Amino acid sequence: MSDNIETIAIKTQIERTRFLEHSAPLYLTSSFVFEDAEDMRASFSEEKDRNIYSRFTNPNTSEFVEKIAKMEGAEAGHAFATGMSAVFSTLAALLNSGDHIVSARSIFGSTHTLFAKYFPKWNISHSYFNVNEVDKIEKLIKPETRVIYAETPTNPGVYILDLEVLGRIAKKHNLLLIIDNCFATPYLQNPIKYGADLVIHSATKLIDGQGRVLGGVTVGSAELIREIYLFSRNTGPALSPFNAWILSKSLETLHVRLDRHCENALKVAGFLETEANAGNVRYPFLPSHPQYEIAKKQMKLGGNIVSFEIKGGIEAGRNFIDNVKLCSRSANLGDARSIVTHPASTTHSKLTEEERLESGITPGLIRVSVGLEHVDDIIKDIQQALNS
Ligand SMILES: Cc1ncc(COP(=O)(O)O)c(C=O)c1O
Numbered sequence: 001m002s003d004n005i006e007t008i009a010i011k012t013q014i015e016r017t018r019f020l021e022h023s024a025p026l027y028l029t030s031s032f033v034f035e036d037a038e039d040m041r042a043s044f045s046e047e048k049d050r051n052i053y054s055r056f057t058n059p060n061t062s063e064f065v066e067k068i069a070k071m072e073g074a075e076a077g078h079a080f081a082t083g084m085s086a087v088f089s090t091l092a093a094l095l096n097s098g099d100h101i102v103s104a105r106s107i108f109g110s111t112h113t114l115f116a117k118y119f120p121k122w123n124i125s126h127s128y129f130n131v132n133e134v135d136k137i138e139k140l141i142k143p144e145t146r147v148i149y150a151e152t153p154t155n156p157g158v159y160i161l162d163l164e165v166l167g168r169i170a171k172k173h174n175l176l177l178i179i180d181n182c183f184a185t186p187y188l189q190n191p192i193k194y195g196a197d198l199v200i201h202s203a204t205k206l207i208d209g210q211g212r213v214l215g216g217v218t219v220g221s222a223e224l225i226r227e228i229y230l231f232s233r234n235t236g237p238a239l240s241p242f243n244a245w246i247l248s249k250s251l252e253t254l255h256v257r258l259d260r261h262c263e264n265a266l267k268v269a270g271f272l273e274t275e276a277n278a279g280n281v282r283y284p285f286l287p288s289h290p291q292y293e294i295a296k297k298q299m300k301l302g303g304n305i306v307s308f309e310i311k312g313g314i315e316a317g318r319n320f321i322d323n324v325k326l327c328s329r330s331a332n333l334g335d336a337r338s339i340v341t342h343p344a345s346t347t348h349s350k351l352t353e354e355e356r357l358e359s360g361i362t363p364g365l366i367r368v369s370v371g372l373e374h375v376d377d378i379i380k381d382i383q384q385a386l387n388s
Helices: 005-011 037-044 059-072 083-094 109-122 134-140 163-172 222-235 241-251 254-274 292-298 313-323 353-358 375-386
Strands: 076-080 100-104 125-129 145-151 176-180 198-202 216-220 278-282 305-310 339-341 365-369
Touching: 005 059, 005 254, 059 076, 059 216, 059 241, 076 083, 076 222, 083 109, 083 145, 083 176, 083 198, 083 216, 083 222, 100 109, 109 125, 125 134, 134 163, 145 163, 163 176, 163 292, 216 222, 254 278, 254 305, 254 375, 305 313, 313 339, 313 365, 313 375
Parallel strands: 100 125, 100 145, 145 176, 176 198
Antiparallel strands: 076 216, 198 216, 278 305, 305 365, 339 365
């Protein structure tokens, strides 16, 4: 098999049935049968690599996982019902009471809620570093620290963290580096190359790409994935075979979709920089992005998310959202349809004002998930909403 991600995404396929179908069929079954008692015993004791029950494994899920693992350069992986179940199960499987996480402050709202509200119940604590202060990470590391956790690019601020620096720190202190690679996808960025131990995706976003299904996946070493698999097998956040089938098909076109998403996003970002009502435009491949050089080093293209600050704060932000016509008002991202979100009043509304500001989420911050419509139409819509 080729090392090229485009070929991997198309040619990785589960074994054909006797019907010799070209495209992998959907295995919509909750369980599997056995030849006899001995076959059943050997399968349960894992002497045989067999599907037993779709909470554990399913052919469609296995195909999806194998593709993502190969695309990320990982040994193994496990798929989940959602991105959040991937985040939760990965950390819950590997951490013990008393452990400590050092995390970037700019992380997805529900991941923050997990760290701040639920993990303390099990005596798992965390310390945050600001995305522009990776030099402070080492000061936060304690004897009980087990994990460095980050997203890059971040949601919704589109900040970039230097994966090489994170990898070096994690290695020096013998910590697990876990990267949520949702905004980049395996096509744009492979954190394992820079020393990440585990890479997590919300497959709900660009991997599906058409706003249809939920899904999540974690990839990494076979040893770590085994622990995560056992946790998931016993606690139940399995990806449905139908969603796995959709997601595996979606990966076949990921590279083509992403090329256009990124081309459109760069044009939208360039346009926003010329607009008087939009300030602080952030897009990783805009030379004005504070971490442009790092983005260029570790990403193939800049992704499809652009953020900017609308002049006039919260009221102007709400007004902008009210006035878009072509773009959707939605909390999702990574869809073929362009989407605008006002994080302060939606995805990050559960954070306090202070927590939002610390994560760079100002009242007028707008996140644009640039879709696949003609870029002139996207720009025209944003322009008219900005000036309404
Ligand atoms: C960076 C990031 N991680 C994780 C998630 C959670 O994914 P899901 O909605 O599939 O649970 C999201 C969702 O927006 C996200 O943006």
